Amino acid sequence: MNHEPAHRQFRALVIGGSAGALGAMLRFLPLLPRRFPLPVMIVVHLPPDGESLLAPLLNSRCQLSVKEAEDKEPILPGVVYIAPPNYHLLVEPDFVLSLSQDECVLYSRPSIDVLFESAADAYGDALAGIILTGASSDGAAGLKALVDAGGRAYVQDPATAEASAMPEAALDACPTAQIVDPSQIAALLLRELVPAPS
Numbered sequence: 001m002n003h004e005p006a007h008r009q010f011r012a013l014v015i016g017g018s019a020g021a022l023g024a025m026l027r028f029l030p031l032l033p034r035r036f037p038l039p040v041m042i043v044v045h046l047p048p049d050g051e052s053l054l055a056p057l058l059n060s061r062c063q064l065s066v067k068e069a070e071d072k073e074p075i076l077p078g079v080v081y082i083a084p085p086n087y088h089l090l091v092e093p094d095f096v097l098s099l100s101q102d103e104c105v106l107y108s109r110p111s112i113d114v115l116f117e118s119a120a121d122a123y124g125d126a127l128a129g130i131i132l133t134g135a136s137s138d139g140a141a142g143l144k145a146l147v148d149a150g151g152r153a154y155v156q157d158p159a160t161a162e163a164s165a166m167p168e169a170a171l172d173a174c175p176t177a178q179i180v181d182p183s184q185i186a187a188l189l190l191r192e193l194v195p196a197p198s
Helices: 021-025 054-061 112-126 140-148 165-173 182-192
Strands: 012-017 040-044 065-068 079-082 088-091 097-100 127-131 152-156 178-180
Touching: 012 021, 012 112, 012 140, 021 040, 021 054, 040 088, 040 112, 054 065, 054 079, 088 112, 112 127, 112 140, 127 140, 127 165, 127 182, 140 152, 140 165, 152 165, 152 182, 178 182
Parallel strands: 012 040, 012 127, 040 079, 065 079, 127 152, 152 178
Antiparallel strands: 088 097
8 A cells, every 4th residue: 555645756767677578568668658757767688799679679669769778868758768788777866877887797787786776876765666577686686775765666576477586586675565567567657656737
């Protein structure tokens, strides 16, 4: 049950996933309307070599603009930014994106933890995050950092996940996170994160 003040303002959404995440995202990202006011930053574990087709595929299916993130790019509302292969995606304190080839975290670059932790530092309690299906524990520490900063946490129901290890690890780290079915996420985000018209 959500007893938070209705006027709480969210400023950004971060999403992380691995095995099966594209299928999960295709169940809710295309349902977000063009007027969705938050920037969305996404890390999906990808092979390090070669070009990713994730951004153009999602862009062709979504009402929101979806693009691969670029270094030092200002974060704009209503845009979905995808971490490129072999780069960590971070949010800087002045709300620009940065890309890094620092060491892998839990064998992954991009790392969900790196995105979520840097976004939590920048946005504090104005951040929401979703951990989707995946086969590692990446994202659990990042979601905990988000919760510790006062943000709102959602985790895909492990029973609906193609790989349940990632959502299970996230729930172990953040037992207060809201458990969600991907088909219900769009309606939930619009209801809980977007201010009602006055």
